[in-house]
C-alpha cells in the first residue's frame with residue numbers, strides 16, 4: 001500500500017501538487033490520468049524520491065520514504081523520457097545494471113527475446129530507435145521482478161504489436177500480485193490495464209476510486225467519455 005499524505009510540491013512560486021491525499025492499494029493496478037501538466041509525472045517522481053516534496057509524507061508499506069533509498073529496490077520504473085549512457089550497447093547497459101545490483105538474473109534475456117530485441121544487443125543506446133529505447137526501458141523496469149511497477153506513458157512510441165505485447169506482460173505482472181501504477185493519455189489502455197483510477201487536474205485529485213464507479217457516476221460506458229466529461233466539468 002502506498003499512502004500519500006498532504007503532499008505538496010512547489011517549483012519556485014508555482015504549486016504543482018496541492019495537498020494531495022491518496023491511498024494506492026497493493027496488488028492492484030491504478031491508472032493516473034489528467035490533462036498535460038496536471039502533475040502526474042511529479043507525483044510519480046515524488047514516490048521515487050526523484051522530486052523532493054515541499055510538504056507532506058509518503059509511506060510505502062507503512063514506512064516513510066523520506067531520506068530512504070533502499071525501498072527503491074522494490075520499484076521498477078519506466079520513465080516517460082529516459083536518459084541512458086548513450087555510448088553503451090544494450091547488452092553492456094543490462095550487464096552494468098545487473099553488476100550494480102549484484103544480480104545474476106536471466107530475466108533480462110527472456111525480456112529481450114520477448115520484445116524481439118536480441119538482434120539489437122550490440123547496438124549502442126544512441127543508435128536505437130525511439131520504440132527500441134522504450135523497450136529497453138520496459139526491460140530495465142521489470143528485470144529484477146520488483147513488487148511495484150511504475151510506468152509513465154509506456155506505450156507512447158511503441159508499434160501496435162509491441163504495444164499489445166507490453167500490455168500482455170503488464171497483465172501477467174498484475175496476475176502475480178504486483179502493484180502497478182500507470183499514466184497514459186490513451187484511455188483504452190488505462191481501461192484495459194487498470195482497476196483503480198486517479199484523475200488529476202492542476203495538481204489536485206478530482207477522483208480516486210474504482211474505475212467502474214466513475215463510469216457509473218458519469219453515466220458513460222467508456223472511460224474516454226467519462227474522463228472527457230469530467231474534464232469539461234472541472235474546466236467549467
Ligand SMILES: Nc1ncnc2c1ncn2[C@@H]1O[C@H](COP(=O)(O)OP(=O)(O)OP(=O)(O)O)[C@@H](O)[C@H]1O
Nearest residue numbers: 011012016034035036037038039040041042043080
Ligand atoms: N523540474 C521542474 N521545474 C519546474 N517546473 C516543473 C518541473 N517539473 C515539472 N514542472 C511543472 O510541473 C507541472 C506538472 O508537470 P508534470 O510533468 O508532473 O505533468 P504531467 O501531468 O505528467 O503532464 P504530461 O501529461 O504532459 O506528461 C507542469 O507545469 C510542469 O511544467
